[in-house]
Amino acid sequence: MGALKHCIAITFAILCLLILLGTFAIVDYQNVPEQDISKNTGYPIWHPPVDGINGSRGNDETFVAITLFSTILMFLCGYFIMKWTCNVNNNYKNKRKTTFFVLNGDKTVPTFEFDVTLGVYCLVTACASLTVLWTEIGKVWVSIGLLHNAVEFMILVNMHYGGRITSSKFYGMLSLYVLISAGLTFFLTWPYDAAWFRMQGLTTDWALLIQFTRTYFNTKKHIKNDYSLNPLIGDNDDDERGERSDVVYNPDNGVVVHLPYQILILIVASGFHIFGNCLATIFIEETRMFEMFAFSYAIAYSAYAYFVYLDTQAITVLPQKVIHLPDTIHWKIVLVTIFSLTFSLLIIRLGLANTG
Numbered sequence: 072m073g074a075l076k077h078c079i080a081i082t083f084a085i086l087c088l089l090i091l092l093g094t095f096a097i098v099d100y101q102n103v104p105e106q107d108i109s110k111n112t113g114y115p116i117w118h119p120p121v122d123g124i125n126g127s128r129g130n131d132e133t134f135v136a137i138t139l140f141s142t143i144l145m146f147l148c149g150y151f152i153m154k155w156t157c158n159v160n161n162n163y164k165n166k167r168k169t170t171f172f173v174l175n176g177d178k179t180v181p182t183f184e185f186d187v188t189l190g191v192y193c194l195v196t197a198c199a200s201l202t203v204l205w206t207e208i209g210k211v212w213v214s215i216g217l218l219h220n221a222v223e224f225m226i227l228v229n230m231h232y233g234g235r236i237t238s239s240k241f242y243g244m245l246s247l248y249v250l251i252s253a254g255l256t257f258f259l260t261w262p263y264d265a266a267w268f269r270m271q272g273l274t275t276d277w278a279l280l281i282q283f284t285r286t287y288f289n290t291k292k293h294i295k296n297d298y299s300l301n302p303l304i305g306d307n308d309d310d311e312r313g314e315r316s317d318v319v320y321n322p323d324n325g326v327v328v329h330l331p332y333q334i335l336i337l338i339v340a341s342g343f344h345i346f347g348n349c350l351a352t353i354f355i356e357e358t359r360m361f362e363m364f365a366f367s368y369a370i371a372y373s374a375y376a377y378f379v380y381l382d383t384q385a386i387t388v389l390p391q392k393v394i395h396l397p398d399t400i401h402w403k404i405v406l407v408t409i410f411s412l413t414f415s416l417l418i419i420r421l422g423l424a425n426t427g
Contacts, residue, residue, distance in 0.1 A: 088412065106118070116206075144372065156183060184229060273349075276341065
């Protein structure tokens with residue numbers, strides 16, 4: 072009976088995807104507006120002429136100011152994430168601040184690699200944002216912008232493997248993804264190149280939001296069921312002297328985090344990120360939407376930094392800081408992938424309906 076439900080769920084998801092794909096056949100691509108030309112490079116960019124964007128048409132001071140602000144903030148977030156994560160100290164309190172991922176109820180791994188990847192995510196996105204001020208978003212920008220998508224892919228794979236990527240196939244898969252993504256973007260023409268690249272970014276954005284949400288509810292369920300259990304990770308004999316209760320339950324020893332609510336920060340971060348991307352995709356001719364898109368990065372990546380701060384510096388009222396990752400059952404992974412792709416294409420379809 073369970074297998075039948077899984078097949079029905081996947082069939083329904085595929086049906087939704089096929090119906091959505093069918094709507095692209097009725098789009099009049101002749102109504103898609105022409106590309107603007109970058110004032111700095113002289114090359115076409117992935118949006119039509121918009122007042123207040125790209126300088127040559129109106130005053131773009133607000134957009135440049137917001138983009139620069141977000142870029143600086145992302146660089147700072149990346150720096151502090153690396154500082155908090157990589158400042159390894161083996162004293163007793165820091166042992167109590169370590170967070171562990173638990174996958175499928177048995178694999179337990181510190182969140183170190185995940186936190187470092189979030190730091191790289193901030194720094195790479197900051198570089199991509201800074202490059203936008205010079206090249207604008209187009210084919211020339213892809214070589215930098217694709218790194219942002221690649222790191223999102225790394226975060227998803229890191230969670231899939233329980234916090235530590237152990238597959239020997241991963242780097243081959245990552246290289247193949249980058250080559251196919253970049254190659255098709257370079258050789259497709261407008262508007263297919265922009266739609267293809269945007270589809271990839273939105274798909275990983277939606278997948279992150281879905282996986283973070285699944286992680287929150289899975290952790291909440293396990294904490295409710297396992298609250299009275301002993302820690303999953305054993306510690307030194309020092310614990311027997313009663314120091315554990317002082318460190319865990321006394322808020323004077325440091326910042327206290329209340330799981331699973333810490334995970335909500337990841338949902339907020341990915342939510343703001345995808346919200347900004349959706350605005351810029353649907354309302355591609357609206358100046359204010361581009362400005363909100365740029366500002367959403369400041370909010371999203373500050374939230375990622377705050378999550379890592381709590382992950383590395385805070386203690387918990389529970390016996391152990393544990394985050395339970397969503398299970399990796401094949402049918403669920405397929406379902407997440409299909410829905411992420413469907414939501415991505417839906418946003419692009421709404422953008423096409425709003426142009427012309």
